[in-house]
Amino acid sequence: MDEIHRLSELLIANQRYEEQKHQRFHDDLAQWNAxxxxxxxxxxxxxxxxxxxxxxxxxxxxxxxxxxxYPDENSPFRTRRMGFYVGAHTVSFVPDAMGAKGQVSISVSGLSLHGQEKYSLHLDAGSRDWMLKKTVGVKDAEPLAFTADYFGKLLQGVVPQRQV
Incomplete structure (x- = not known):
């Protein structure tokens, strides 16, 4: 009977662990969405x-x-994508993957000769700031802080420069 009692204790401990893991997952998911x-x-x-x-x-x-x-439609990572236009050019923010290693892709149509520039944003764990990294056309680009000035300068690239 001692082994049956031990089995019961193991099952209770395992259930507590699974419940804590499940709660941590949902807490992380809520934090990522926030x-x-x-x-x-x-x-x-x-x-x-x-x-x-x-x-x-x-x-x-x-x-x-x-x-x-969670590679399919059963993914619990339900979120939203954001888009807007700069002139006739589309800018899209799309959460690609969620969690500690998650990222948000930014695509800007008309920014390059290829017609589409792609960047990714990652949260810097230490400072909780978003870091921007070019993901197309550059090998091992250094991530830069995602700031209003940097983003504004990036978006200026889709606006034709005309003399006034």
Whole structure:
């Protein structure tokens, strides 16, 4: 009977561990979604003068991000993608993967000779700042802080430069 009692204790401990793991997963998921919402809110604040001038508007649509453990429609990573236009060019923010190693891709149409520049954003674990890294056309690009000035300069690349 001692071994049956021991088995019962092991099952109870295992159940507690699984419940804690499940709770940690959902806490991390909520934190990741909050960080995406905060990112989108920050971009909206940066571009508010353009929205107020009628030069752009934000659009949101549901998105199912994935990870190695959840590669299909059963993914619990339900979020949204954000898009807007700069002139005739589309800018999209798409959460690719969620969690500690998650990222948000930014694509900007018309920014390069290829017609599409791609960047990724990663949260810097130490400072909780978003770091931007070019992902197409550059080998091992250094991540840079994602700031209003840097983003504004990046978006200026899609606007034709004309002398006034």
């Amino acid at each position: 960080s995406i919402d905060a990112l989108y809110e920050q971009v909206e604040i940066w571009l508010k003068p353009l929205v107020d001038a009628g030069q752009t508007a934000f659009e949101y649509e549901p998105h199912l991000a994935q990870s190695k453990g």
